[in-house]
Amino acid sequence: MPLQDLPAGHKFPSESLIITETESAAYADAVGDTSVEPVERVPSMAVVAAGLSRFIKHLGLANGTVEVVHASQEASFNRPVTPGEGLEIRATLKSNAERRGSRFATVEMLFIDEFGKEVATASSLIVVNAT
Amino acid sequence: MLDSINRTVTQAQVEAYADAAGDHNPIHLDAAFAAKTPFGKRIAHGMLTLAMVSEMLTSAYPNNWASGGHLKVRFRAPVFPGETIHVTGEVKKVTESDGVRSAEITIGVKKDDGEDVITGQAFVQLD
Numbered sequence: 442m443p444l445q446d447l448p449a450g451h452k453f454p455s456e457s458l459i460i461t462e463t464e465s466a467a468y469a470d471a472v473g474d475t476s477v478e479p480v481e482r483v484p485s486m487a488v489v490a491a492g493l494s495r496f497i498k499h500l501g502l503a504n505g506t507v508e509v510v511h512a513s514q515e516a517s518f519n520r521p522v523t524p525g526e527g528l529e530i531r532a533t534l535k536s537n538a539e540r541r542g543s544r545f546a547t548v549e550m551l552f553i554d555e556f557g558k559e560v561a562t563a564s565s566l567i568v569v570n571a572t
Numbered sequence: 573m574l575d576s577i578n579r580t581v582t583q584a585q586v587e588a589y590a591d592a593a594g595d596h597n598p599i600h601l602d603a604a605f606a607a608k609t610p611f612g613k614r615i616a617h618g619m620l621t622l623a624m625v626s627e628m629l630t631s632a633y634p635n636n637w638a639s640g641g642h643l644k645v646r647f648r649a650p651v652f653p654g655e656t657i658h659v660t661g662e663v664k665k666v667t668e669s670d671g672v673r674s675a676e677i678t679i680g681v682k683k684d685d686g687e688d689v690i691t692g693q694a695f696v697q698l699d
């Protein structure tokens with residue numbers, strides 16, 4: 442369903458997320474992050490980035506028909522994520538409104554481990570403009 | 573002050589990030605598409621820049637950033653490939669509650685000319 446048709450409070454189908462050692466290392470290499478050993482610990486922001494990318498794709502916003510701008514970001518980390526660990530992403534559309542021809546949408550993501558514990562949470566505000 | 577990060581963002585880095593993070597939005601990758609946007613050319617992912625903020629915080633607080641860290645930031649301006657950015661963090665205050673000390677850190681990412689790219693705050697437990 443297109444973003445403009447989704448009401449605030451809409452819950453997206455949960456998705457599984459596994460960041461492998463290879464993916465963790467590729468992320469660290471891409472951003473130049475040497476603060477962690479990525480095959481032992483996933484860089485914290487990689488988890489949020491993976492979730493946000495899925496949300497953008499899920500809404501068909503990555504296909505070039507619209508301009509998507511990331512306006513703000515919140516994130517909380519409860520514990521490190523290990524490469525290969527299985528997580529569940531639970532995403533909710535917290536707000537969705539049009540102002541002056543642009544659509545402002547906030548998505549909240551919860552990253553849940555196999556024991557049902559939140560390992561991270563994130564809230565992203567994106568602005569979508571028709572091209 | 574936390575140890576700052578100064579880094580030049582390249583288009584190759586943006587493309588590597590797109591693959592690594594799974595974000596292939598054409599505004600980052602397609603020069604023709606980006607030329608039609610208000611930015612006029614390709615821009616780096618905001619999350620790529622934010623990753624450097626997280627890197628700085630991880631370096632400063634190796635365990636406590638990943639376990640109890642929180643940030644809230646705004647993206648103020650795009651970073652164009654070829655630009656150099658400067659990531660900084662300054663502890664503004666330390667508070668104590670129930671015997672646990674926490675630091676509030678002012679986060680900044682600026683370009684060479686001083687333009688703000690990211691502004692915001694981070695919070696990290698110290699104990």
